Amino acid sequence: MSSALNDLCPHPIVQAPMAGGASCPALTAAVSEAGGLGFLAAGYKTADGMYQEIKQVRGLTSGPFGVNLFMPQPEIADRAAIEVYRHQLAGEATWYQAALGDTDRGLDDGYDAKLAILLDDPVPVVGFTFGCPTREVVHALQRVGTRTVVTVTTVEEAQAAQAAAADAVCVQGVEAGGHQGTHRDNPETDAAGLGLLTLVTQVREAVGLPIVATGGIMRGAQIAAVLTAGADLAQLGTAFLVTPESGAPTLHKEAMTDPLFTRTELTRAFSGRPARGLVNRFLREHGPYAPAAYPQIHHMTSPLRKAAAKAGDPQGMALWAGQGHRLSRALPAGQLVEVLAAELDAARAASERGAA
Ligand SMILES: Cc1cc2nc3c(=O)[nH]c(=O)nc-3n(C[C@H](O)[C@H](O)[C@H](O)COP(=O)(O)O)c2cc1C
Numbered sequence: 001m002s003s004a005l006n007d008l009c010p011h012p013i014v015q016a017p018m019a020g021g022a023s024c025p026a027l028t029a030a031v032s033e034a035g036g037l038g039f040l041a042a043g044y045k046t047a048d049g050m051y052q053e054i055k056q057v058r059g060l061t062s063g064p065f066g067v068n069l070f071m072p073q074p075e076i077a078d079r080a081a082i083e084v085y086r087h088q089l090a091g092e093a094t095w096y097q098a099a100l101g102d103t104d105r106g107l108d109d110g111y112d113a114k115l116a117i118l119l120d121d122p123v124p125v126v127g128f129t130f131g132c133p134t135r136e137v138v139h140a141l142q143r144v145g146t147r148t149v150v151t152v153t154t155v156e157e158a159q160a161a162q163a164a165a166a167d168a169v170c171v172q173g174v175e176a177g178g179h180q181g182t183h184r185d186n187p188e189t190d191a192a193g194l195g196l197l198t199l200v201t202q203v204r205e206a207v208g209l210p211i212v213a214t215g216g217i218m219r220g221a222q223i224a225a226v227l228t229a230g231a232d233l234a235q236l237g238t239a240f241l242v243t244p245e246s247g248a249p250t251l252h253k254e255a256m257t258d259p260l261f262t263r264t265e266l267t268r269a270f271s272g273r274p275a276r277g278l279v280n281r282f283l284r285e286h287g288p289y290a291p292a293a294y295p296q297i298h299h300m301t302s303p304l305r306k307a308a309a310k311a312g313d314p315q316g317m318a319l320w321a322g323q324g325h326r327l328s329r330a331l332p333a334g335q336l337v338e339v340l341a342a343e344l345d346a347a348r349a350a351s352e353r354g355a356a
Contacts (some may be wrong), residue, residue, distance in 0.1 A: 003234065004147045004168050004210050004235055005037065005125065005147060005149070005167070005168055005210060005212065006210070006232055006233060008037055008064040008124060008125070008147075009032070009035055009036055009037045009063075009064065010035040010246075011034075011035045011036050011337060011340070011341045011344075012223065012227065012233040012234060012344075013031075013035075013036040013037070013136075013223065013233065013234060013236065013337055013340055013341065014036060014037045014039065014066075014170060014212055014214075014233050014234065014235035014236070015027065015028065015031040015037065015038045015039055015235070015236065015237075015333070016039060016178075016214060016235045016236060016237030016240065016267050017039040017040060017041035017042075017043075017068030017127060017129075017238045018041050018046075018067070018110035018237055018240075018241060018246075018248070018320075019041035019042075019043030019044050019068075019070075019177065019178075020041075020043075020044065020248075020250070020318075020320075021247040021248060022041075022237075022240070022241045022246045022248040022252075023038075023039055023040060023041045023201045023240070023246070023247070024040075024053070024245070024246070024247035025040065025053050025057045025060060025289055026060070026245040026247070027243060027245040027246050027247065027253060027333055028057050028065050028239060029056075029057050029060035029061040029063070030064070030243075030245045030332070030333035030334045031240065031333050031334070031337055032057075032061045032063030032064060032065045033060075033061045033063055033151050033249060033334060033336035034218070034333065034335075034337035034338060035258060035337060035341070036337040037064060037065065037066060037125070037233070038057070038061075038063070038065045038066070039065065039066040039067070039068055039125075039127065040053050040054065040066070040067045040068065041068050041069055042068060042069050042070070042109075042114050043068065043069070043070040043129075043200035044070075044109070046110060047110045047112075047113035047114045047116075047117055050067065050114055050117065051117050051121075054067065054117075054121070054123060055334035058275075064124035064125065065123065065124060065125070066123065066124065066125030066126065066127050066149070067118060067123050067125070067126055067127070067128070068126075068127040068128070068129060069111060069114055069115070069118075069126065069128050069129075070109040070111070070128075070129060070130050071108075071111065071128055071129065071130045071131025071132070071133065071183075072107055072108035072109065072111045072131070073107045073108070073130065073131075073262055073294060073295060074107070074184075074344055075107060075293055076186075076292070077242070077272070077291070077292070077293035077294075077296050078291060078293065081281065081291035081293060082103055082291060082293050082296050082297070082300070084289075085286075085289060085290060085293075085297065085300070086100055086300065088286060088289050089286065089300070089301070089304065090281070090317060092286075092304050092316070093304065095316075096303075096304050096306065096307035096308060096311065096316060098118050098303040098304055098306070098307040099303060100300050100301075100303065100304070101299045101300050101301065101302045102299060103293075103296035103297075103300050104296075104299075105295075105299045106175065106295075108231070109295070115137065118141065118146065119140055119141065119144055121312050122141070122144040122145055122146045123146060124145075124146065124147065125146065125147050125148075125149060126141055126146050126147075126148055127148070127149040127150070127151065127170060128147070128148070128149070128150050128151065129151040129170075129181035130155065130179070130181055130182070130183070130273075131177055131178070131183045131184070131293075132150050132164050132166075132183055133148070133150065133160055133166075134161075134164065134165060135164050135165050138164050138165045139165060142165075142167070142238050147167040147168070148166045148167050148168070149166065149167065149168045149169065149170050149212060150164065150166045150168075150169055150170065151169075151170040151172050151181030151214075152170065152171055152172065152181070152183075152203065153171075153172050153174075153180055153181060153182045153183075153194075153199070154170045154182075154194075155201075155202050155203055155206045155207075157182070157183050157290065158171070158203045158206060158207045158209070159206060159207060160183065161207075161209065162207045162208070162209055166209065167209070167210070168209055168210040168211065168212055168232070169203065169207065169209050169210075169211055169212070170198065170211075170212040170219055170235060170290055171199055171200050171203050171211050171212065171213050171214065171231065172199075172208065172214050173193070173194065173196025173197075173198075173199050173200075173213075173214070173215030173216060174193030174194060174195060174196075174215065174223050174266070174276075175195065175196055175215040175216030175236050175276075175322055175323040176193070176196075176215035176237065176274050176276060176322050177238040177241070177264070177277070177320045177322030177323075177325070178237060178276065178277075178320040178322075179271065179273055179274070179275040179320075179323045180193060180266070180273070180274045180275065180276075182273075182274070185273050185274065185292050185294060186292070187292045193266070193274075195215075196214070196215040196216060196217075196226065197225065197226070197229050200213050200226055200229045200230055200231050201229050201230060201281075203230075204229065204230030204231075207356065209230040210232040210233075211230060211232055211233075211253055212233045212234070212235050213226035213229070213231035213233070213234050213235065214230065214234070214235035214236070214237070214335045215228075215322060215323075216322045216323045217234050217235070217236050217239065217322075217324065218236070218238065218322075218324035218327035218328070219240050219327065219340070219343055220339070220340045220341065220342065220343020220344035220346065220347055221343060221344075221346075221347040222234070222324075222346070223340060223343075223344045224344050224347035224348055225347075226349065227344075228351075237322060238256065238321050238325050238328060239324070239327075239328065239329070239336065239340075240320040240322060240333060240336065241253065241256070241285065241321075241328075242257075242322075242328040242329070242330045243330065243331060243332060243333040243336055244330065244332055244333075245332065245333045246333070249309055249317070251309065251312065251314045251317065252314070252317065252319055252320075253313050253330070254314075255278055255280075255321075256273075256321055256325045256326070256328040257280075257320045257325070257326060257328055258314075261278040261279065261280065261314075261319065261321075261325075262279075263278075263279050264276050264277060264278055264279065264322070264323055265277070265283060267283050267287040267290065268287065268290035268291070268294075268297065269282060269283050269286040269287040269290045269301075270282070270283075270290075270297070270298070270301050270305065270318040271294050271295065271297050271298035271301070271318070271348060272290060272294040272295065272296055272297030272298060273292070273294035273295075273297075273298075275318070275320060276320065276321065276322060277318055277319045277320045277321055277322070278319035278321045278325065280313060280314060280315045280316075280317070280319055281315035281316065282304075282316050282317075283309075284317075298317050301318075304316060305317055305318055309315050
């Protein structure tokens with residue numbers, strides 16, 4: 001299958017956008033320089049903050065890179081449920097000596113302002129998560145030479161991305177670290193998320209778009225597996241989070257292979273939207289009570305998470321991690337791209353030998 005993205009980078013390896021600091025310009029540029037596709041995360045940033053990072057990447061590499069946007073969220077949150085959760089977290093506020101955050105800080109993450117910048121000064125790729133952009137937005141980006149990718153977690157979402165004329169879909173399995181990019185978070189209708197190989201296979205049969213596969217990928221052999229299943233590229237988050245270039249806090253990086261943290265879970269505890277993180281005290285105690293209220297709960301817990309990080313306490317931080325976290329290798333990002341590419345080649349050669 002010809003792909004809208006493969007011709008941008010020699011290796012079929014995408015560094016996942018990771019909001020919250022991990023996918024900073026140094027990481028994005030290092031991956032693109034090494035022949036992968038680096039991605040900046042615009043989520044939680046101001047439009048100007050995003051633009052500054054774009055300029056920094058351009059100063060570090062002439063290679064292609066992407067910018068990932070959060071789609072604006074509908075107002076669906078139950079205010080009463082948010083207030084109940086505020087009471088639930090009162091003890092945390094006392095413990096960390098931090099006031100809970102203001103939940104009314106907007107639902108759109110500066111989408112229009114960010115889009116205006118990306119149309120005015122285009123980048124090679126723009127990705128979207130938490131929803132599907134309109135056809136008009138996709139066409140406007142395509143007219144300025146930008147390729148578009150929409151994150152999907154079901155076949156129906158992939159069909160919506162195809163209907164919106166997106167250039168590719170980022171198929172996200174339930175193994176993935178961080179937030180599920182589900183278009184509409186609805187606990188009433190939520191099916192349990194699908195594993196990556198099942199989802200890639202389903203999407204491959206349902207839509208004709210190029211596929212970026214993501215979720216739990218830590219080794220070249222897994223990249224070979226998703227490419228065999230019908231993906232065109234593989235996107236890795238957790239694997240790049242631990243690299244020295246990543247802007248993730250040191251405590252977060254160290255937790256990935258700390259024997260204290262043995263498993264991950266999907267939780268609404270920190271943000272009000274399902275996201276996969278290492279199971280720590282905060283997740284265990286509050287996960288079962290957190291309402292579906294994104295981004296209100298994200299804003300509410302933000303001061304707590306910052307205070308926990310400042311206090312050096314990983315038990316109160318959002319330790320986003322994919323299911324493969326224990327396979328993390330703290331290599332420089334460019335070297336990690338090379339190692340993954342070599343592992344992919346070896347896996348392909350082994351399967352060719354097996355087929356001969
Ligand atoms: C710390 C962290 C932050 C993330 N932030 C974003 C984001 O801003 N936008 C996005 O589309 N995906 C985000 N993701 C999800 C990744 O794009 C990707 O789906 C995920 O990392 C893949 O699973 P893996 O971590 O097992 O490789 C984030 C993931 C992590 C671990």
